[in-house]
Amino acid sequence: MADQPTATERFVQGILPENPVYRQLLGLCATLAVTNGMKPALTMAVCVAFVLVCANVVISLIRNLLKPHLRIVVFTLTIATFVTVADRVLAAYMFQMSKTLGPYIPLIIVNCLIICRCEVCASKQNVVIAAADALGQSIGFGLALASIAAIREILGTGMLMGFRVLPSFWPDWVIMVLPPGAFITLGLLLGLVNYIDFKREQTRN
Amino acid sequence: MSNTNRQIDSAMSPEDRPGRKPPFIHVAPSPHISDSRAGTRRMMVDVILGLSPAIAVSLYLFRFYALKQLIVCVAACLAAEYLFARMRGKYFTLKDCSAMVTGIILGLSMPGSAPWFVGALASVVGIGIGKIIFGGVGMNIFNPAMVGRAFVMIAFAQLMGAGAYENVTGLVDAVSGATPLSALKFNGVQTGIAPLFMGVTNGSVGEVSAIACILGGLYLIYRKTASWQIPASILITVALIAAITDIAGGYQGLFLLHHLFAGALMFGAFFIATDPVTSPLTAKGKMIFGVGTGCLIMVIRLFSGYPEGVMFAVLIMNAMTPLINRWTIPQPMGQREV
Numbered sequence: 001m002a003d004q005p006t007a008t009e010r011f012v013q014g015i016l017p018e019n020p021v022y023r024q025l026l027g028l029c030a031t032l033a034v035t036n037g038m039k040p041a042l043t044m045a046v047c048v049a050f051v052l053v054c055a056n057v058v059i060s061l062i063r064n065l066l067k068p069h070l071r072i073v074v075f076t077l078t079i080a081t082f083v084t085v086a087d088r089v090l091a092a093y094m095f096q097m098s099k100t101l102g103p104y105i106p107l108i109i110v111n112c113l114i115i116c117r118c119e120v121c122a123s124k125q126n127v128v129i130a131a132a133d134a135l136g137q138s139i140g141f142g143l144a145l146a147s148i149a150a151i152r153e154i155l156g157t158g159m160l161m162g163f164r165v166l167p168s169f170w171p172d173w174v175i176m177v178l179p180p181g182a183f184i185t186l187g188l189l190l191g192l193v194n195y196i197d198f199k200r201e202q203t204r205n
Numbered sequence: 206m207s208n209t210n211r212q213i214d215s216a217m218s219p220e221d222r223p224g225r226k227p228p229f230i231h232v233a234p235s236p237h238i239s240d241s242r243a244g245t246r247r248m249m250v251d252v253i254l255g256l257s258p259a260i261a262v263s264l265y266l267f268r269f270y271a272l273k274q275l276i277v278c279v280a281a282c283l284a285a286e287y288l289f290a291r292m293r294g295k296y297f298t299l300k301d302c303s304a305m306v307t308g309i310i311l312g313l314s315m316p317g318s319a320p321w322f323v324g325a326l327a328s329v330v331g332i333g334i335g336k337i338i339f340g341g342v343g344m345n346i347f348n349p350a351m352v353g354r355a356f357v358m359i360a361f362a363q364l365m366g367a368g369a370y371e372n373v374t375g376l377v378d379a380v381s382g383a384t385p386l387s388a389l390k391f392n393g394v395q396t397g398i399a400p401l402f403m404g405v406t407n408g409s410v411g412e413v414s415a416i417a418c419i420l421g422g423l424y425l426i427y428r429k430t431a432s433w434q435i436p437a438s439i440l441i442t443v444a445l446i447a448a449i450t451d452i453a454g455g456y457q458g459l460f461l462l463h464h465l466f467a468g469a470l471m472f473g474a475f476f477i478a479t480d481p482v483t484s485p486l487t488a489k490g491k492m493i494f495g496v497g498t499g500c501l502i503m504v505i506r507l508f509s510g511y512p513e514g515v516m517f518a519v520l521i522m523n524a525m526t527p528l529i530n531r532w533t534i535p536q537p538m539g540q541r542e543v
Contacts (some may be wrong), residue, residue, distance in 0.1 A: 171322065175360035
């Protein structure tokens with residue numbers, strides 16, 4: 001077997017080189033749904049980070065007990081536990097945000113990013129590596145969400161986090177905070193990331 | 206061996222027989238272009254000629270408003286085409302006039318009162334996201350002009366919706382009332398059929414005159430730049446559905462004629478839906494495309510919140526075009542279905 005990446009490498013890989021949204025195209029449902037504003041996007045990123053880190057650590061601790069044919073069930077149950085915790089905490093302390101995000105917090109259970117990291121990393125590595133991997137991926141996911149949300153909120157409402165950043169004569173592009181805007185923004189940003197990658201590849205050769 | 210080859214070569218070479226050209230067989234994959242005049246540029250010039258009656262009516266009716274929309278949209282489309290083609294490192298496609306046609310159609314489909322940035326943004330989105338991203342002229346799935354218009358229609362609902370046509374305190378009488386379809390839908394007011402046919406009503410700058418669109422459209426069909434199947438099947442389908450509604454409601458034919466001549470139906474049927482890139486290839490497919498577009502137009506007009514549905518109907522049927530093409534692959538002659 002080839003050299004396994006160390007904990008630090010996994011942490012760094014998750015942020016940009018293997019960014020969950022732009023490089024692995026994981027968790028796109030949540031990405032498209034909650035990025036119409038910076039606040040819901042950041043809340044979602046924090047919730048996903050909490051669930052991902054906790055799930056990765058727990059799966060990594062019990063990895064030697066897992067039976068191959070039952071592992072997906074165990075992953076899902078573990079993830080669902082932490083999603084419920086996040087959902088209830090949000091409903092208790094940030095009621096308005098919980099209303100805004102609606103079903104998308106419970107839907108973190110089916111966010112493929114989390115089950116992917118459990119399957120690929122946590123079920124095979126020790127706790128430190130699994131936690132570092134989860135942290136890196138969470139930061140990458142948060143950055144991706146924030147970048148899309150920033151573009152959509154600024155163009156769609158002229159504001160960022162509730163503060164006006166564009167002059168008041170800016171005509172709000174309402175479409176950007178609606179679902180079509182999510183697809184257009186994500187598509188263009190993916191193209192941009194691929195273009196940058198392509199250029200870097202070219203200069204390296 | 207080599208000696209004989211050289212002999213054959215010399216026998217075939219033109220130096221040996223002065224005054225006679227060597228036999229020349231051009232080998233190329235089909236389709237073979239039999240008419241050297243056929244080409245994108247000729248088709249696009251035809252479309253511009255076909256649009257000229259509608260342009261003339263719009264300039265006469267809306268004056269400065271129409272001129273502004275046309276100039277903004279054409280200039281922005283040409284600039285966007287140049288810019289995006291540069292970015293992709295492609296050769297410039299400005300010469301084939303397709304961007305200019307997109308700009309004119311977009312300009313004619315704008316409400317006269319829309320501010321300049323609406324037309325400019327629609328052009329950039331239409332050319333950039335609607336066309337160049339898919340690979341440029343001939344490769345796009347959706348009609349670029351309608352992609353741009355749909356984008357600004359949703360982005361600037363107040364500037365593009367039914368209200369945008371009414372609140373103009375302009376010099377021209379025509380632009381101060383509700384559009385005929387809005388008046389019918391929201392206030393139950395019928396506009397006279399003769400004004401609708403001649404075009405002295407309110408609406409998007411290029412769509413108001415049914416007669417101008419029909420004249421231009423017939424020219425396109427005569428030149429075979431546009432196929433007759435698409436406009437014919439759209440108009441027949443719309444007429445059929447409107448006739449059923451007419452009889453059921455007892456409007457004595459007014460409802461039918463109103464739906465035929467009001468709004469963007471004529472403009473869309475002749476100039477937008479017939480875009481050869483985004484419509485099916487076969488005659489049968491074009492009929493299916495037209496019937497689908499006609500049905501969707503009437504569904505949106507009668508049952509949705511929008512007074513007019515040509516744009517969305519054409520876009521939805523554009524998405525169906527690859528399926529229709531696959532469905533109507535012609536059987537080669539002599540081949541039986543097994």
